Amino acid sequence: MELQLQDVSKQYGTKCAVNNVSADFAPGVYGLLGANGAGKTTLMRMICGVLKPTSGSIRLNGKTMEELGEEYYAHLGYMPQDFGFYPDFTAREFMLYMAAVKGLDKKRARNRTEELLHMVNLSDVADKKIKSYSGGMKQRLGIAQAELNSPSILILDEPTAGLDPKERVRFRNIIADFAKEKIVILSTHIVSDVSYIADRILMMKQGCFLLQEGMDAVTDSIKGKVWELLVDERAAGEYSRNYTVVNLHHENNMVRLRMIEETAPGGDAQIVEPSLEDLFLYYFGEETEK
Amino acid sequence: MLIKYEFLKILRKKSALIVMAISLILTGFLFGLPVMQYQTYNQDGVMKGTAGIAYEKEQYAKLSVPLSEEYIADTIREVQELFKSPAHVGYDGNERFLIGDAYWNGVAPREKLLNLIANNYSSPNENLGYNNLPDLDITSGAFFYQRMKKRMETLLNDPSRALSNEQKEYWSGMADDVDIPLQYGYYEGWEVIISSFELLMFAVLAICIVIAPVFSGEYQEGTDAVILSGKYGKTKLITAKIAASFLFGTVAFMLHIILAWGLPLAAFGVDGWNLPLQIANTAIPYPFTFLQAVLMNTGIIYLVLLAMIGLTLLLSARMKSPYLVLVVMVLVLFIPMFLTPNGTTGAYNLTLFLLPYRVAMPEFSKYISYQLGGLVLDALAVRAILYALLTVIMLPLARLGFQKHQVA
Numbered sequence: 267m268e269l270q271l272q273d274v275s276k277q278y279g280t281k282c283a284v285n286n287v288s289a290d291f292a293p294g295v296y297g298l299l300g301a302n303g304a305g306k307t308t309l310m311r312m313i314c315g316v317l318k319p320t321s322g323s324i325r326l327n328g329k330t331m332e333e334l335g336e337e338y339y340a341h342l343g344y345m346p347q348d349f350g351f352y353p354d355f356t357a358r359e360f361m362l363y364m365a366a367v368k369g370l371d372k373k374r375a376r377n378r379t380e381e382l383l384h385m386v387n388l389s390d391v392a393d394k395k396i397k398s399y400s401g402g403m404k405q406r407l408g409i410a411q412a413e414l415n416s417p418s419i420l421i422l423d424e425p426t427a428g429l430d431p432k433e434r435v436r437f438r439n440i441i442a443d444f445a446k447e448k449i450v451i452l453s454t455h456i457v458s459d460v461s462y463i464a465d466r467i468l469m470m471k472q473g474c475f476l477l478q479e480g481m482d483a484v485t486d487s488i489k490g491k492v493w494e495l496l497v498d499e500r501a502a503g504e505y506s507r508n509y510t511v512v513n514l515h516h517e518n519n520m521v522r523l524r525m526i527e528e529t530a531p532g533g534d535a536q537i538v539e540p541s542l543e544d545l546f547l548y549y550f551g552e553e554t555e556k
Numbered sequence: 557m558l559i560k561y562e563f564l565k566i567l568r569k570k571s572a573l574i575v576m577a578i579s580l581i582l583t584g585f586l587f588g589l590p591v592m593q594y595q596t597y598n599q600d601g602v603m604k605g606t607a608g609i610a611y612e613k614e615q616y617a618k619l620s621v622p623l624s625e626e627y628i629a630d631t632i633r634e635v636q637e638l639f640k641s642p643a644h645v646g647y648d649g650n651e652r653f654l655i656g657d658a659y660w661n662g663v664a665p666r667e668k669l670l671n672l673i674a675n676n677y678s679s680p681n682e683n684l685g686y687n688n689l690p691d692l693d694i695t696s697g698a699f700f701y702q703r704m705k706k707r708m709e710t711l712l713n714d715p716s717r718a719l720s721n722e723q724k725e726y727w728s729g730m731a732d733d734v735d736i737p738l739q740y741g742y743y744e745g746w747e748v749i750i751s752s753f754e755l756l757m758f759a760v761l762a763i764c765i766v767i768a769p770v771f772s773g774e775y776q777e778g779t780d781a782v783i784l785s786g787k788y789g790k791t792k793l794i795t796a797k798i799a800a801s802f803l804f805g806t807v808a809f810m811l812h813i814i815l816a817w818g819l820p821l822a823a824f825g826v827d828g829w830n831l832p833l834q835i836a837n838t839a840i841p842y843p844f845t846f847l848q849a850v851l852m853n854t855g856i857i858y859l860v861l862l863a864m865i866g867l868t869l870l871l872s873a874r875m876k877s878p879y880l881v882l883v884v885m886v887l888v889l890f891i892p893m894f895l896t897p898n899g900t901t902g903a904y905n906l907t908l909f910l911l912p913y914r915v916a917m918p919e920f921s922k923y924i925s926y927q928l929g930g931l932v933l934d935a936l937a938v939r940a941i942l943y944a945l946l947t948v949i950m951l952p953l954a955r956l957g958f959q960k961h962q963v964a
Binding site: 278314317318336344345351352355367372411415 | 557564568777785787793963964
């Protein structure tokens with residue numbers, strides 16, 4: 267199973283949402299990281315065939331979406347960002363409906379529905395109308411429907427947005443369960459969501475991939491550039507103004523600063539092991555502040 | 557399975573149920589109004605509602621006869637006799653009319669029939685009543701059917717109609733198929749239905765309102781991405797949506813028809829279903845019974861409904877909001893209501909008679925026909941072909957609209 271993006275672009279008038287993106291996906295979990303507006307959702311929509319690229323091609327095992335037709339979509343499971351539900355349907359009805367859209371026969375539709383509702387812990391409320399569900403329950407139902415056809419490509423767009431930390435952990439575990447032997451592309455701007463489950467990281471900025479690396483080597487580019495320093499509060503203000511401070515932690519009357527700089531920012535700054543969050547802030551620090 | 561769920565999606569919306577309930581109540585009210593307002597008179601005064609209907613039917617029982625030349629001549633003669641006695645005749649300074657027992661016994665029970673006979677002898681654009689019967693010379697016979705044919709010829713040759721020879725032949729040929737002598741009888745229920753057909757356009761609008769979100773609702777609710785990325789999202793799902801819309805439209809239409817037909821027929825009875833349309837107006841060329849005429853026009857309105865469903869689905873697939881779809885549909889369905897024909901010829905009138913609101917009116921006696929080379933078709937045939945064709949054109953366009961929809 268190989269999904270290939272070749273020079274994929276999406277242009278809206280003069281604005282380029284996705285700019286000449288190429289990537290090869292083999293089974294594994296891919297964390298698509300980027301600030302809001304980086305082009306993640308546009309790229310995912312194009313992979314899911316609900317938005318046509320302005321140029322470039324998307325191929326599955328060497329064949330384009332157009333060539334594969336329904337067969338391409340049969341491989342897909344998609345959980346869009348903020349997607350709507352039918353408020354007057356129950357969760358079970360919604361799952362059976364989606365199973366029909368995905369071409370599952372009646373028996374398999376019923377089995378998968380029960381199995382997945384159980385897996386996402388919604389069995390007890392399966393006959394309640396979706397309009398009565400909380401945000402977290404809706405998100406869980408969203409991922410359950412994406413998994414209905416046991417897809418070989420699972421696309422999850424900001425699946426943890428709006429969830430509280432406990433729900434996010436639960437969600438990560440569900441995704442990890444589903445991820446076996448399939449291509450999972452998970453977009454988020456919450457770094458901790460992917461740091462636990464992703465095998466590879468794709469960093470996206472202004473429609474382009476800045477970085478495509480395996481988790482083990484993803485932070486190599488900032489190795490030796492992340493520093494920690496313990497200073498008093500007055501000095502901390504000074505550092506914040508003059509350096510890229512990615513974290514600030516108060517310890518008694520002192521402040522521990524974490525900075526990303528090419529050279530030592532002075533004082534007793536110590537080089538520390540870079541994290542994925544450091545990397546994210548290194549690339550998107552200014553954008554996220556906006 | 558998909559059709560079932562798409563049908564459920566339409567039905568589950570509270571707004572759909574409310575719109576349908578309002579539409580059914582409105583249809584019931586509009587078609588029930590003639591029953592509620594019905595009144596007839598006899599010497600003792602006015603009789604309303606079911607009592608009036610029962611009385612009228614009793615009177616008509618004596619009139620359920622074939623309108624032979626002899627019967628018509630005798631009828632005219634009877635009225636002429638009544639007018640001979642000055643004691644029976646009143647005068648309002650403009651025209652003479654029968655009064656007292658002569659009116660209540662000799663005219664009132666069969667006034668509709670007498671008016672029909674009198675009008676058969678009138679000139680085009682003239683509306684005569686029973687009080688014109690004394691002016692007729694029937695010494696050598698009534699020649700009712702000869703007169704009926706001649707009157708139609710006069711109507712067809714009226715320069716304002718601008719009918720071609722082929723069109724005149726078409727109508728004359730059609731009228732030749734009318735069985736004579738005409739069988740007379742009671743037909744009130746059917747007349748109410750025929751004269752109220754255009755009220756069904758409210759039902760058509762209500763159905764369009766309910767199905768307006770079939771595609772655009774998915775865009776609005778944000779469910780488009782997930783269904784379009786499903787295996788059948790761009791294929792069988794669209795077919796299911798279209799099928800569910802037609803299924804819903806058909807069921808809703810049938811419910812409205814049950815009310816629209818049911819109320820007048822329950823009140824006035826089904827009497828007259830097998831009587832010819834000409835007993836309501838001898839100028840009608842269609843050789844239909846009342847039942848056939850009602851079925852025919854109901855069928856045409858159903859075809860209009862299918863085309864309007866097609867148009868609604870097309871707009872729904874192309875527009876981002878069901879409300880925009882509704883605005884267009886209201887304009888399409890009801891603008892023709894405010895356009896009045898100024899004749900039966902010319903591009904304006906001929907187009908107007910094919911527009912959604914006007915199309916619901918059968919216009920049986922207007923000789924509206926369309927000619928393409930040597931081929932002549934009447935309004936009913938053109939309407940049926942046009943709306944069937946529109947349905948066939950709209951559906952692939954609606955399908956394409958959803959298939960090509962971009963989730964952005």
